[in-house]
Amino acid sequence: MRIEEHPILDFKRGKILNFTFNGEKLTGYEGESIAAALHAAGVKVLGESLNLHRPRGFYCAIGNCSSCLMVVNGVPNVKTCVTELKEGMVVQTQRGKGVLK
Amino acid sequence: MKNSADVVIIGGGISGCCIAYNLAKKGVKNVVVLDKSYICSGSTGACGAGVRMQWGTEMNCRIAKHSINFYEHANETLEYEGDVEFKQKGYLLIADTDKEIEQFKKNIEVQHKCGIPSRMVSLEEAKEIVPHLNTSILKGAAFCEKDGFLNPFLTTDAFYRAAKKLGATFYTFTEATGIKVENGKVKGVQTNKGFISTDIVVNAANGWSKEICAMAGIDIPVYSERHQILVTEPVEPMQDPMVMSFGLNLYVQQSPHGSFIMGRGDPNEPHDLRITSSWHFLEEMAKTIDKVLPAIGRLRVIRQWAGLYNMTPDRQPIYDKSAEAEGFYMAIGYSGHGFMFGPVTGTVISEMILGETPTIDVSVLNLARFKEGKLFLEPSVV
Numbered sequence: 001m002r003i004e005e006h007p008i009l010d011f012k013r014g015k016i017l018n019f020t021f022n023g024e025k026l027t028g029y030e031g032e033s034i035a036a037a038l039h040a041a042g043v044k045v046l047g048e049s050l051n052l053h054r055p056r057g058f059y060c061a062i063g064n065c066s067s068c069l070m071v072v073n074g075v076p077n078v079k080t081c082v083t084e085l086k087e088g089m090v091v092q093t094q095r096g097k098g099v100l101k
Numbered sequence: 102m103k104n105s106a107d108v109v110i111i112g113g114g115i116s117g118c119c120i121a122y123n124l125a126k127k128g129v130k131n132v133v134v135l136d137k138s139y140i141c142s143g144s145t146g147a148c149g150a151g152v153r154m155q156w157g158t159e160m161n162c163r164i165a166k167h168s169i170n171f172y173e174h175a176n177e178t179l180e181y182e183g184d185v186e187f188k189q190k191g192y193l194l195i196a197d198t199d200k201e202i203e204q205f206k207k208n209i210e211v212q213h214k215c216g217i218p219s220r221m222v223s224l225e226e227a228k229e230i231v232p233h234l235n236t237s238i239l240k241g242a243a244f245c246e247k248d249g250f251l252n253p254f255l256t257t258d259a260f261y262r263a264a265k266k267l268g269a270t271f272y273t274f275t276e277a278t279g280i281k282v283e284n285g286k287v288k289g290v291q292t293n294k295g296f297i298s299t300d301i302v303v304n305a306a307n308g309w310s311k312e313i314c315a316m317a318g319i320d321i322p323v324y325s326e327r328h329q330i331l332v333t334e335p336v337e338p339m340q341d342p343m344v345m346s347f348g349l350n351l352y353v354q355q356s357p358h359g360s361f362i363m364g365r366g367d368p369n370e371p372h373d374l375r376i377t378s379s380w381h382f383l384e385e386m387a388k389t390i391d392k393v394l395p396a397i398g399r400l401r402v403i404r405q406w407a408g409l410y411n412m413t414p415d416r417q418p419i420y421d422k423s424a425e426a427e428g429f430y431m432a433i434g435y436s437g438h439g440f441m442f443g444p445v446t447g448t449v450i451s452e453m454i455l456g457e458t459p460t461i462d463v464s465v466l467n468l469a470r471f472k473e474g475k476l477f478l479e480p481s482v483v
Contacts, residue, residue, distance in 0.1 A: 077334060077336070096337055097335045097336050097359045098336050098337060099336065099339070100233075100336045100337075100339055100396050100400070101396070
């Protein structure tokens with residue numbers, strides 16, 4: 001399922017973009033969020049809980065809940081639900097609280 | 102509610118709880134602690150949680166050393182079922198002026214006399230201790246590996262529970278509204294829930310100390326001012342010590358949870374009892390941290406809060422009994438370091454009340470020093 005309407009973000013579908021998720025090559029559209037592209041590609045688990053390591057998926061989708069924090073281009077704690085997808089992005093599942101470099 | 106007590110302590114922060122614990126431990130049967138809100142609801146619960154031995158005067162070094170020795174064994178001594186989370190990873194004091202470096206050197210001589218393992222460190226070593234430190238703006242640093250920080254809520258809770266177990270009584274949401282003084286002697290405390298007759302009252306109200314003193318007819322030269330703190334989102338552990346600078350005006354620690362807790366002073370802060378949060382602090386704090394520890398500047402701020410510093414003319418506490426109202430004791434005016442002095446406050450005030458020989462001579466911290474012009478000047482305060 002692809003997100004086409006969003007309460008606060010404007011999803012104007014542009015050209016096809018390439019990115020990787022944990023090394024796997026995926027595609028999304030210019031103008032959508034990283035999480036939206038992952039969701040459309042069938043990726044349902046975006047992160048894990050800190051203490052019990054339970055799966056965490058797409059939840060609030062408006063940048064509030066921290067359920068979708070991922071490592072993007074080496075930067076931890078990126079809110080993928082409100083971060084725009086860019087060509088060549090390296091997206092990784094975050095384990096733990098994130099390592100600040 | 103009890104209508105009489107041997108001692109009534111006003112204020113349920115680190116000082117009040119620790120004084121209650123020490124009195125109860127020394128066999129005082131009927132100790133009552135009042136707090137107008139909940140335990141740890143005032144300055145203790147809002148503090149930056151650091152404890153350092155890197156002071157510039159011998160007495161403060163001794164007080165801080167005594168406190169740190171206590172905190173090292175606090176869980177066992179207080180038979181606490183939890184953990185006060187004492188993280189003894191040091192304090193890195195950084196300086197950006199030569200003048201401050203000179204002060205550090207002088208301080209370290211004093212500290213060494215007291216057996217405190219502090220030392221000057223080169224900028225290279227400072228960067229090894231805190232890799233994300235921007236040493237290009239610094240001249241040097243001092244480090245003491247035995248300094249650290251601990252959880253103020255859990256620490257106060259440990260004292261509170263230990264005091265309670267020894268028979269002390271705590272009345273929360275109970276506000277002292279008046280102090281009865283007759284013929285120059287304390288007779289009791291009026292609260293919003295009733296009157297407690299007592300011969301001994303301890304003012305441990307920190308931020309509200311002036312108001313409490315006024316209830317006993319005592320005027321003290323202190324004022325309160327807001328000091329703000331913010332906390333960031335958590336990241337994996339990356340900074341062991343508290344990083345602090347007097348000149349650059351900041352202190353920042355990474356809590357065991359992974360979030361960074363940081364604060365700074367504001368010379369233009371009005372003297373009042375507000376504990377609101379301001380945009381101005383958020384901006385100035387962010388600018389400072391971005392300059393000194395740039396990596397942390399990229400973290401999101403989760404929230405900010407404020408607590409009261411109770412300031413005296415020489416920024417040192419008042420540990421004294423009143424000459425005007427017999428039975429009125431003061432453990433106030435910490436000027437921002439009441440939490441780290443906590444264990445000593447409990448010890449010396451209980452000794453003062455019971456007429457015992459003091460463990461540490463704090464007689465220079467008397468109230469009369471302000472009138473007599475004998476200020477106790479400490480060079481290293483934020």
